[in-house]
Amino acid sequence: MMRSTAFLVSVSMLLIASSAVTAxxxxxxxxxLGTHTSVPAYERIISQPVxxxxxxxxxxxxxxxxxxxxxxxxxxxxxLDGDDAAKFSRMQRKDEMQDTRSVSLYFMDxxxxxxxxxxxxxxxxxxxxxxxxxCTTLGKALRCSSNLGYGLPTGQPVDGLSGKIPSMDDGGSLxxxxxxxxxxLFYAARCAGRERVxxxxxxxxxxxxxxxxxxxxxxxxxxxxxxxxxxxAMKRTQKAxxxxxxxxxxxxxxxxxxxxxxxxxxxxxxxxxxxxxxxRPPKIRRMLQGSKAWSSAAxxxxxxxxxxxxxxxxxxxxxxxxxxxxxxxxxxxxFNMVDVIAGIDKDQWKKERRAELIRExxxxxxxxxxxxxxxxxxxxxxxxxxxxxVVFVPTSFGVEAQERISAAGSYKCRLRPMRSxxxxx
Numbered sequence: 001m002m003r004s005t006a007f008l009v010s011v012s013m014l015l016i017a018s019s020a021v022t023a024x025x026x027x028x029x030x031x032x033l034g035t036h037t038s039v040p041a042y043e044r045i046i047s048q049p050v051x052x053x054x055x056x057x058x059x060x061x062x063x064x065x066x067x068x069x070x071x072x073x074x075x076x077x078x079x080l081d082g083d084d085a086a087k088f089s090r091m092q093r094k095d096e097m098q099d100t101r102s103v104s105l106y107f108m109d110x111x112x113x114x115x116x117x118x119x120x121x122x123x124x125x126x127x128x129x130x131x132x133x134x135c136t137t138l139g140k141a142l143r144c145s146s147n148l149g150y151g152l153p154t155g156q157p158v159d160g161l162s163g164k165i166p167s168m169d170d171g172g173s174l175x176x177x178x179x180x181x182x183x184x185l186f187y188a189a190r191c192a193g194r195e196r197v198x199x200x201x202x203x204x205x206x207x208x209x210x211x212x213x214x215x216x217x218x219x220x221x222x223x224x225x226x227x228x229x230x231x232x233a234m235k236r237t238q239k240a241x242x243x244x245x246x247x248x249x250x251x252x253x254x255x256x257x258x259x260x261x262x263x264x265x266x267x268x269x270x271x272x273x274x275x276x277x278x279x280r281p282p283k284i285r286r287m288l289q290g291s292k293a294w295s296s297a298a299x300x301x302x303x304x305x306x307x308x309x310x311x312x313x314x315x316x317x318x319x320x321x322x323x324x325x326x327x328x329x330x331x332x333x334x335f336n337m338v339d340v341i342a343g344i345d346k347d348q349w350k351k352e353r354r355a356e357l358i359r360e361x362x363x364x365x366x367x368x369x370x371x372x373x374x375x376x377x378x379x380x381x382x383x384x385x386x387x388x389x390v391v392f393v394p395t396s397f398g399v400e401a402q403e404r405i406s407a408a409g410s411y412k413c414r415l416r417p418m419r420s421x422x423x424x425x
Contacts, residue, residue, distance in 0.1 A: 041344035045337070048138040048304055048394040049402040050106040050178070051113040053120065056130050061120065062102040062174065101168055101175065106141035108269065108304070109181035110401040135402045142341070144176035151175035180269050185211045187306035188270035191334040195256040197268035200225065226265030233261035260336075269337040271302040271392065272309045274330035277316060279391060300386065302340065305395035306332065337392075344387045351388075 052060045107113040110133065117131045144152055150173045156166050166172030180197075189199045189207035199207040210221055236258040243250050250258075257264075279299040303309040309332065317326045358377045359366035366372045 040348065041341045042139045042142060044344070044390075045142065045341070045392050046137045046139040048108075048392060049135045049398045050108055050138050050141045051110050051398075051401070052104070052106060052134050052136065053113055053117045054132050054134040056132055058134050060104045060134075061131070062104055064100040065103045102171075104144075104174055104176045106136070106138075106145070106176065106178045107181075108138075108179065108395075108398075109183060110398065112179060112182060133401075133405060135405045138178075141176065141178050142338075145178050147176070178269060180267055182211060184270050184272075184304070184306060185267070187272070188334040191270075191272065191306075191332045193256060193333045193335065195253070195260045196263065196336040196339065197270045197334060198222075198263045198266045200257060200264045222265045222267070224265075229261065229264040232264060233258070236261065263336070268339075270334045271304055271337045271340065272306050273300070273302055273333050273335060274309055274313060275333075276326075277301065277309070277313055277330065279393075299391045300389045301391055301393045302335065302337075303393045303395075304337075305393075305397065308393060308396050340387070340390065343385070344390060347385055347387050 054060045105116070107116070113133050117133065120126045120131060121129075150168050152174060153165055154171055154174050156170070156172045158165055168174075185197065186208055188194055188197050189201075189211055190204045194204060194207060201207040201210065210218060236254065240250055240254070240258055279301045301312075303312075310329075313330050317323055317328070320326055359372055361377055362372055362375045365375050
């Protein structure tokens with residue numbers, strides 16, 4: 001009896017210890033020998049968490065947004081075909097339709113998601129609802145939000161007679177959007193290259209003050225900019241051509257406003273970069289290759305958080321032997337994450353296509369694995385753009401929130417209800 005009791009106690013202690021180990025975040029060994037620069041662009045941002053307001057089972061709450069004026073005009077132009085009676089009936093149906101549609105939001109900042117949950121709690125019909133903040137990856141959010149137009153199909157069944165998916169108003173499809181952090185947009189408005197994320201104000205302080213306002217004030221200001229975006233882009237292009245004729249060099253700020261004219265009135269996802277701040281290669285690679293590892297495997301970090309960048313810069317400066325040569329505050333430049341992801345994806349496709357052409361030029365030997373590497377080719381390998389060394393650093397606030405949400409769980413049991421048994425079955 002004593003032995004069985006001791007055995008049960010030991011087993012229970014092992015179960016408790018195993019549960020404590022599994023509650024912690026798993027050890028990541030993917031960057032021990034290699035780097036993350038060889039993976040596709042969408043997989044590089046998987047480590048960045050995003051947040052949704054959901055039910056306890058993870059189903060996102062949908063909000064309603066208004067149609068943009070330019071989208072209404074496009075839909076009206078596409079429907080205006082046929083005789084006058086058909087045109088009049090389409091216009092009448094368009095006026096009768098509601099100018100709102102459902103949308104699912106992914107928040108880059110947990111605080112913004114909780115602010116929306118608190119606002120929803122103030123509604124009478126949502127007062128007793130169990131709202132949760134669910135964490136997922138930025139890669140999934142970007143995959144979902146990149147489907148424009150009518151969005152992604154939902155779980156609504158297809159019509160058995162026509163084979164068509166129900167319309168968006170009937171719940172057949174849903175659009176997804178990523179909401180950038182207001183905190184990071186405030187920092188981005190004060191950095192170089194702020195035009196890449198939609199900050200087209202006369203000064204950095206003006207853009208920063210606008211981003212401190214409520215969501216309704218920001219949207220009304222952006223709506224006015226969107227209406228005048230095409231006219232302003234034409235004026236900037238004409239001004240650049242006139243400066244080129246006069247032999248005058250265009251300023252860097254005017255050039256960015258002309259190149260990123262499509263971002264006027266929009267909001268981008270900011271990522272921050274400081275020149276001179278590089279991520280160290282893996283430790284084992286540094287031990288084997290020494291100084292060559294820095295030239296072959298040095299990575300360019302892009303931070304989702306401005307504060308994390310400043311903390312890493314201060315840590316790097318404190319550990320450096322020449323502190324006097326390193327400035328106390330770096331010159332931070334902001335980029336649009338979507339543009340960086342698209343550039344990486346394009347470069348990877350070009351690299352794969354160039355490798356296919358090289359192997360085709362080698363003939364029969366080019367089709368043999370490993371052997372084709374020993375055959376020289378006349379086609380140049382191509383210049384590097386620098387995007388192959390880009391890695392994304394997730395926000396420390398987001399990682400802490402993800403670990404806290406994962407440890408807490410949903411407190412909801414997913415087991416099926418027990419079947420009746422015995423005499424009453």
